[in-house]
Amino acid sequence: SLRRIMSNEDNNCQAQLPLKDVPIELQQKVVDLGGKPDINLYKVLANNPTLLSSWIDFAYSLRSNCTHIKTTS
Structure with a gap:
């Protein structure tokens, strides 16, 4: 699990997992889907x-298959 360390002095949170370079093939996958691969989540x-590949598939399936429901006030 992703745990966080919180400093009592300044309330700064720091993830314990390092930020790694996104593999080039996954960067290209995100770009092909119209996204930006240079975000900390990735x-x-x-x-x-x-897991990253599965997340990209999941997230972009939601984005591309959603419908906007127009509401009136």
């Missing part, structure tokens, strides 16, 4: 490239 998930 860099943390890059610690497990299989």
